[in-house]
Amino acid sequence: MTLGEALEPLYRGYLRRLDEMVARLPAGEALTEQTSRGDDGRLVLAPDGLPLRFDVADARDGHTYEVHGAKADEPLGGEIRMAGLFVRLLPGNWEELPVVCAFEREPAPDEVEALAEVIRAFTVLAWHGGFPAPQVVPGRWTGRAHGGRVELRGNELWAVLDLGTSPPSALEALCGALAGYARERAPLVEVRIGGGAQSR
Numbered sequence: 001m002t003l004g005e006a007l008e009p010l011y012r013g014y015l016r017r018l019d020e021m022v023a024r025l026p027a028g029e030a031l032t033e034q035t036s037r038g039d040d041g042r043l044v045l046a047p048d049g050l051p052l053r054f055d056v057a058d059a060r061d062g063h064t065y066e067v068h069g070a071k072a073d074e075p076l077g078g079e080i081r082m083a084g085l086f087v088r089l090l091p092g093n094w095e096e097l098p099v100v101c102a103f104e105r106e107p108a109p110d111e112v113e114a115l116a117e118v119i120r121a122f123t124v125l126a127w128h129g130g131f132p133a134p135q136v137v138p139g140r141w142t143g144r145a146h147g148g149r150v151e152l153r154g155n156e157l158w159a160v161l162d163l164g165t166s167p168p169s170a171l172e173a174l175c176g177a178l179a180g181y182a183r184e185r186a187p188l189v190e191v192r193i194g195g196g197a198q199s200r
Helices: 003-023 109-127 169-184
Strands: 030-032 056-058 079-082 085-089 097-103 147-153 156-162 188-193
Touching (some): 003 030, 003 056, 003 079, 079 169, 097 109, 097 169, 109 147, 109 156, 169 188
Parallel strands (some): 085 188
Antiparallel strands (some): 030 056, 079 085, 097 188, 147 156
16 A cells, blocks of 8 residues: 555545535635735735645635544554655644654754755645646646645654645655655654644
């Protein structure tokens, strides 16, 4: 089983929640995965520096809705090895998915920054649709990420990603890059995907 296949239930759970939100609005009144613009027409930036992309909005009044799962979705597997990297999978929600990189030792500041840059670059690429999702409904969902944040917690670099409608295969690309980082820069004990965004 591939990482993408194992994470498919989390992705499908999010798409289901999006479709349920759209169904609550009158036909033709749902705006999906649009970027937000201010009164001056400029893109509104989220705290992560990327333009703010919302899940669903009501075209009649512009009210936006963000989808959040009430319970975590279960992956199909618990662990996978990718290019020598141990990846542990936990239940989680696609729209607020932790990707936690555990260093083998206390990392140097430049090692932390280099790893954070890998994750930020992935997020920017996914935000721009770098990992197309052919199975999403054309014209409704874009196959793009919505954003993410990165922070160091002890010897772990936490990325909490809102993957939007980016497909599970996008995380295969990220884990491939993380495996390359672990070989070249600083060893990682594991990468955990899922769990609670506030867990420590």
